[in-house]
Amino acid sequence: MINRHVSARLLEDLAYFPVVGLIGPRQVGKTTLAKQLGERLAKPMLYLDLELDSDQRKLADAETFLRQYTGHCVILDEVQRMPQLFTLLRALVDQQREPARFMLLGSASPELVRDSSESLAGRISYVELKPFSWPEVQTQSTIQDHWLKGGFPDAFLAPRLPLTFRWLNNFIQTYIERDLRQLGYDLSGRTLTSLLQILAHINGNILNISDLSRSLGIAQPTVNRYIDLLTGSFVIHRLTPYFTNVSKRLVKAPKLYIRDSGVLHQLAQITSYNALLGNPVAGASWEGYVIEQIRRVVGNDWSFHYYRTHAGAEIDLLLVAPDGQKIAIEIKLTNAPTVSKGFYSSLDDIKPNHAFIVIPNGDSYPKENGLWICNLTELITERLLAIYRE
Template identity: 75%
Template sequence: MIDRAIITRVKENLTFFPIVSIIGPRQVGKTTLAKQLSGQLSKPTLYLDLELATDAQKLEDAQTYLQQNTSKCVILDEIQRMPHLFPLLRALVDQQREPARFVLLGSSSPDLIRESSESLAGRISYIELMPFSWPEVMFSGTMAMHWLKGGFPEAFLAPRLILTFRWLSSFVQTYIERDIRALGYELSGPILNKLLSMIAHINSSILNVSDLARSLGVSQPTVNRYLDLLEGSFVIHRLPPYFANVSKRLVKSPKLYLRDSGLLHQLAQVISYDVLLGHPVVGASWEGYVIEQTRRVVGTEWSFYYYRTAAGAEIDLLLIAPNGKKIAIEIKLSNAPTVSKGFYQSIADINPDYSFIVIPDGDSYPKADGLWVCNLTEFLIVRLPTIYSN
């Protein structure tokens, strides 16, 4: 059993919110986490899997059934299968408002489950559970293997690489195509597969929707719709640009990333660490990996941006902590990195509170002007928490 970092936050929110929703892709351990919680709450729990016909049948008269179990914390798994329950849950919570009434598990973001954000506002807390982060598995494997395989439990824990990538290939076909369609969205399988393959090869690049549309032979609105669905399904992330009050022309389009590095490598047909190190996607893959690991550690309360001028000066990742601190991050695959003039120019533009060059696993040491070279592990488990606490 690999402990998940979010469990403390889930338990804390259950002491205050009537409804806590754990959202994330399939196969990341939402059900395991919810069942683990069952023995740790102050009230008994009732677990219902809405993909099982027997459990779904119990909710044919959902109002009567749920009103008979008001003393329990009801866990509803795969809630996106029954979005019509949201208004009922709101009414039941309003009749008896107390913490830990319901735990909802879903494989889609609240943007895709339209009714949830509208019906349950003020009553629900959303917590994102993604594949294993590096700090969660650092005692169960190497960073190289975590980067290569990604963090989906079945992929990361597979005994052989061939099984890892067979699982990831199956995930693309079954989860992305079937589950998005199950929400009522009509998709073209061939177009979606081609789009994913294209995203893998432009990973970490500035998004150009018109180029994607032209290559796919579809309209720009169609490409944007597909990107919205992929982002809402936790597959991709569009990193927005940071706009500052500087007298320079700035790039205004987002950068595009596949969130799980294993999924990226499967789509790019990179199935070994040696192949990865010599593959054209390696630098972009490492950049995306660092950004995603940072997201998994700090959560959704931090703001994520990149900064780039029209002249090419750039900060790979600009973080803004909940306390307002700005952190500028240059991401380098080399353990002996050189710093570009453009990074220093961007630092002068932004004037961040902290500046780092994040490397894989070398020694951490200071450079001039408050800039630190820092390995990823130390950055995630020491530096970021310290910045937030200050």
């Protein structure tokens, strides 16, 4: 069993909030984790899978059925299938407000299933369960293997690489194409597949909707809708630019990344580590992998940005903590990095509290002006956590 780092946060929220939402992509382990934690509660558990017709029929008269289980923690899996339940859950919680009344498991973000965030405001805590992070599996694998395969459990734990990428291919076809349609969106499977393949090759680049519109032959509003859906279903994320009061022209469009490196590599038809290193997408893939691993460690408490001027000065990742601390991170796919003048110029603009150059492996050591060369493992398991806990 691989210990999931969000377990402690989930148990803490279940001890306080009447409703806890565990969200994340399919096949990431939400059901397994919810059942494990449910068994540790001081009340019985009832599990309903809303993809099963039999469980949906139990909720034909949902109020009558759920009132029978007032003293239980009721787990509703794939709750986005029945968004009409959210108003009822709010009423039931308001009549008897106590911790762990309901656990809602979903494969779409609250923004994509807006009824939940509106109906349960003030009653629900959301926790995102992501694919395996590097700290969760570092005793069982190498960082190169995790980068290549990504963190989806069935892909990562497959005994042979062909099975890893066969699983990822099936995942893309079923979850990304079929399941999005089941959320009620009229999507063209062919267009979505073409979009994903294009996104794999522009991973880590500035998002240009007009270029995507011309390449796909569809209207820009349609492209924006597809991008929103892929973001809300945890497939991609947009890294927003950081604006500050400097007298320089700044790039203001977001950068786009496919969140799981294994999904990216399957879309780019990269199925071995040697092929990855020789592929033009390797640098941007590593950059996206590092950003996602940092996100999996620090969660959503910090905001994530990049910084780039029109003159080319850039910081790959700028973290801003709730207290305003700024952490500048440059990401390099080499253990002997060189630092550009543009990065130093950006540090002068931003004046971060901490600055790091991230490398895959190797020793960490300081450079001038408080800049540190730091391997990824040390950065996310020691240095960022120390800053996070300050």
